[in-house]
Structures are given as structure tokens and as C-alpha cells.
Amino acid sequence: MIYKIEILFLICLLTACSSVGEKEVATTGELLRQAAFYGERLQFQPALETYRLAIRQAGKEKDSVALSIAYLETGKIYRKQSLKRKALENGQKALSYIKSPAADSLRLELYREIGDVYTLSGQADSAFHYYEMAGCRIKQATILRQNGRGREAETLLKAELEQVIAPKERAEVCLALADLQISLGKLEEAEKNLSQVPPSHPHLYAALSRIAQSRGDSLQADFYHKSYLHHLSELRQEKEQNQITRLLWTSEHKEWERRLSDSQKTHEGQIYVWIALLISCSTGIWGYSRYRQKKAVVSLSEADFRSSEICLRFHSKEEWKPASKDWEELLQAFNRAYPEFRERLKKEVPKLSEQEWRMCCLVKMEVPPSTAAMLLCCTNQAISMRRVRLYRKITGEKGTPELCDSFIRDF
């Protein structure tokens, strides 16, 4: 009996030893691959656990490259989990293990990763330092630009273009430089740089659209923007891309091209008409009295405002959200059209909030309440309530939204 138990015990021992042996079979490389597999599928807990095992094993084997890879990847997971301090700690540890000059590409990746973590942490100076070491000129330029050092960013990118770099990288640098130059108002230079970007690059159209927008050519800008969206959707390579949508896009594309060429023709025609008009107009036009001229200018200014692009944009029923600069542009134009409106209104309602002021402008411009709700990013109900409250603020009486509207329009 005892003999049998002993045999059983031995079998158990052997099985246990063999299973332990099996576990030890996994090499550091295998562990790293296993961890990367978990990480790719966003299974962060098993990934971190496997990297820990890989670090232990690599430590035993004194494999510094494996150690730095394991720490780098661990850091990446912590970055994805927004645990920036831990991400940095792991990045620094990874850096301390890179000694071999053969691991240059790993070192560069590590610098870039640390730079990214510093960027997420809002530590621009440290991020800049690591990007510099990683050779990430575009990211460096972005930091400079964010800090209001656009000229330095431009110089940096120009210097990079003078280096011998891969065509793909060159295209990205050209694009970044053009983007920067557009914001600096150097449209010609930007165009020159964009000519070096291959036409298949989707962001080329976004940049061209911005140039057209800066020149006030909204039709051209819209055309490029549509091209940009089209290229992006092409890139997505959606399997279920609908054939009908494609056909519609093509016809719309043709329509836009036709409208563009029509507008160019009209534009040329308009120039001839103007020249003829200028020649035929007598100098008697200048004989109008100053008083009449001034009155005409005011009324013209209001009419101009009503037909201006910014005013029409705010009347558009299409879903869009004005940015701060759109409001600024509108309010500047509004103040030019109704020079004393704001001051007079402020006298009536000294505590006029920015939202209320915007709403008053929209009412004065006769923007429908539903559109105003969209522009002010609130519900129709809120717009009605605001108008009632504003009327009470101005007149001290209970009223309706319509009463408020007519009051502001006649004000």
C-alpha cells in the first residue's frame, strides 16, 4: 500500500516538475510577443503582467535590449491608461538600459514616446527636448507654434527640408510648413510648399481649402473641402461603400466644377463691365453733396452687411457651430452696420451677458429662433425663455418672445 502511495507521490512530483519546466520554456522574446498581443487587443492587465514576467526574465539573462523594450511597451500602456507618471518612470527605466549603439532606432522611438508623454502632461519644454533628440521636427514646430514662436518653427522646418530625407517624410514636412505659413499669412510660400506634396495626400486639400478661405474665395474653399472629405472617406476603405453615394458625389463634383468655371467666367465678365462703366461714368457722380453721400454710405453699409458673407453664414439653416472667431467677425461687422446699437442697449441693460448680446444681434439680423438656438448651442425652449427674460430686463414688464424681437428690431 505504502509502495503504491510512493509511486503516486512520485508521479505527482514529476508532473509538477514537468509543468514548472514547461513554464520556464517561454523565452523573453515569446513573453514580449505574448504581451504585445494582449496590448494590441487593449487587454491591459494581462499585458502588464506579461511584461512584468518578461522584465524579470530579461533581468536574469541580463538582456538590456529586451529590458528596454519591455519597459518602453509598459510605458506605452500606462500612457494609454493616462497614467503619465508611471509612463514616464518606465520610459526613463527603458532609457537607462539602452547602451548598445546598435539600438539607435529603439532609442529614437523611446525619445519620441517620452516626448509624447510630456506633451500630454503639458510640459512643453521637456517634450521639445525629447522631440529634438528623436528628430521629430514637425512635433517640435507644433510646440513652438503653440507657444507663439511661429517664425522659429518656420525656420526649423525650412532647415529640415534642406536635409536629405525620405520623400514621404518630406511631404509631411512641406505640409506642416505650409500649414504654418497659412497661419502666418504667407499664402504664396505656402502654395509653393504644397506643390511638393503628392496630390494623393488628403491633407493637401485641407490646406488648399484654408488658403482659399484666407483669400475670401469661399466657393473654391468649399470645393477643396469637399475633395478633402472625399479623400478621407476613400482612405477609410469601407467595405460597404455605397455605389449610389459615389455616383451622387461624382455628379455633385461635376456640378461644383461647373459652378466654379461659371463663376470664373462671370468674374472675368464682371471686370469688363466695370471697366466700361468706369469709362462711361462722368465725373458728375462726385458732385453729390457730402450729406447725401454720408447718408447713402450708412444705408449702403446696412445693406452690405445684410448681404455680406458673414451675415448670410449666420442665416444658414445647415447645422454648424460658430467658433469664437466667427462671432468676432460677425460682431465687428454688426457694429459697423449699427454703430450705436450696442452702446444704447448697454445703457438700457447694463448687465448684458455675452450670450444675451449675441442673441440680440441675431434678433436684429432677423435670424429665425430655431437657427439662433442652433448658433447659440441651446434648445428652442431656452431661446424663448431668454427673450422673455431679456424683455423683462429691458422694460421691466412681462412679455412674450415676439415682443422682445420687435423691441430689438425697432431699437
Add this chain to the structure above:
Amino acid sequence: MKKMLFGLMTAIATFTGCEPRQASGELPRIDLTATSFASGQLGIADEIESIEYVPLELTDESLIADVLDLCVSDEYIFVYSTRQDGVLQFDRKGKFLRCIAKTGNGPGETGQIISLTVDEENRLFCVSEYFSTSFYSFDGEFIKKIENPRPYSYQFSVGPNTMVELGRMYVPMNTPGMFSLGVFNWATGDTVAFRHTIGDTSLMPLEETSLKGWIYSGSMDGMLCYSDGIDTVWNVNAKNIVPAFLINTGYSAEEEKETRSSKTGNEAVDGKYSVFGFFETPRHYFVKCFEGSDQSQFYLYGLDKETGELKRETSSLNAQELFKNNWTLAGIGIRNTKDNGLPVWPYLSYPSKKQMVQFNTAVEIEYLKEKYPGLKEHPVLLQVTEDSNPLVTIYHMR
């Protein structure tokens, strides 16, 4: 003999322990048609430990119109609003941080968002669209998009890499791939738990049966899910799908058939009740409903899990008026005697975390101030004007 007896007792104890805690006959039941109640007023104040008010910061980029969905992690609040191009991220103090998952075709950009959830264990923010889920870090960094062919209406995280999915509404149940409730591991593609149908399937053929409006809220270990016309509220957690409690709306089998048919709409029947929302706390189940087609009058029910005591309260507010200000009707809630603040009716309850999250829009708060003048003296509500962004209230439960 003694040993045999001991073994027998152990076996009985083991088998009893392995049985489900509640057989279907023992499930708690909320009878909305009941005529007598333990009380005409509900209370929740003694379950609330403290109340955290988070006024969401208002900037040009963080203007909120109608809240379409909202979710809260330990550090952040994510709001999906109409007229906004993406999801707005705020910290737990209400400071606006950034807009993520913007509209577009590029990487990390979204089309039509259907629900938001947070994978707390992996620290990931998840945005669901039809047929795909996008994952972002809490720093707003886009990480990955996973395509998903299943026809779901909503997705909620219930564990690391684990998502509860609620089947697509108004689609006949015999449609290939169609399901009612499922728990899936989105990393491995494994199905953890699955129910093709819920409710009585003998009423009509599958090609006529469909899921109607979903109502959901957090449970002690997952999500409580209820589909219109079915008498069971299901608890779906990281391991399985089990019935949580029953609701008697008064609908007959024929009326239930009418409600659940893919060929008909949701016609209300006078004298019968429709569920509008519910939530669970460690001690209670609360249900909000209306009767027949009268959607102006709402009733609140509270079932004590321990004693089985059922209470009912009739709301004095006109729900149709309030609906214009907040579609969740958070204003129709349980009296807040904890700090005399807003009525309590959370948008989402997380009883396992002992937390409930509620949002009230500014116009709704203004409306409630008119109805309940006492609210005008509340120090937090005093600061809210009609121009403010919604106020998020987080209740920390005992």
C-alpha cells in the same frame, strides 16, 4: 453513521448554495396596478451619504444644448450633446477639458454616436456607434476602433474588456444575428452570456416579435435592462444574464403582443401603465411610470428589497411641460430632504460603486425653482441661471 449524516448535510448545503439565489417565483415584483400602498410618499434621503454638485463650465467650446448621453468615471464627466461636434470632457469639478470623438471620417473621428461608457479597469473611454466602438484614453488620445457586426442598440462596460449589449430595437427577432441581450469580450471576441429572446415567445412568431424601447440603469454588479412590453427587468453582469425583478404593468397577453409586435407602434392602453425609467439603490428598486396615454401625470414607485413594502407617490408636476426642458424628466423625482435640493431621479445609478448620477438642464432648474420656491434658496441652485450649462449631481450612497 455520524460521518454519513455529516456528508449528507454537507452535500445538501453545497447543492442549496449552488442553486440560483432567486427562483423565478421568488423574484421581487413591482405591481404598478396595485391599489393599496404602504405609503403615499417615497424617501431616499436616508440612503444618501453626501451630494456632490458639478456645474459644467460654460465656454464657447463647451456649450451644451440637449444632453443625448452622459457617463461618469472616477475622474471625469463625458457629455454628448446636440449641436456639438463630439463628446465634451469635463473633470469632476466641472472644468471643461476638451472635445473628443469629433465628427468626421479621420482616425478617432465618429459618425453617429449611440452610447458612451467607461472601461474603469482599463481606464478607457468607449464611444459606441452602430457596428463599431472607438476607444480613447482619458487624455483624449484615440487608441483603437473595433468593428462589430452585431445589431446592438447600446453598449455598456461591465468589466475589463467586457461589454453588455442590448439588441437592436424594432428589428424582427428572426433576423440573422439578432439577439436581445448579450455579454461579450470585445478584446477576444468571446461570448460570455447570450439571450436570443426575452419575454414570452409563444405570443407570436419570431418574425413578428421585436424589441421596443430599452430602459436601463446600473445594478449591484452590472446593468438592469428592460424592454417595453416585457414583465421582467434583467440583470446583465460580466458573467451572466438573470432576471432581477418583475414589473406588472397590467397589460394582458393580447396587449403585450400588440406592444411587442414589429408591425405595430407603442399604443398606450387606458388603465395600464408604461415604464419610463427605474433605478436601483442598495435598499430599493424605484420605478417611474405613467398611465395609459396620459403622459402629463407621472407616478413613482419604491420597493423595499428587504421587506417587500411598496410605496407610490403621484408627481404634482406636468410632465409634458417639463419634457420640453429635459427629456429625462429628472425633475420628476423623489423629494430631496437631504439638502433640500433638486428632486432625486438619477440618469444612471451605479449601486455597486454606491453612486448615482443625475443631470438637470438650466432651463429645467429655472422651471423647478418656479414650481418649488424653496429651491431658490439652495446655495448651488442659486448660481444657476438660464444661460448655464447643465448641472450634474452625484449622489454618494451609504
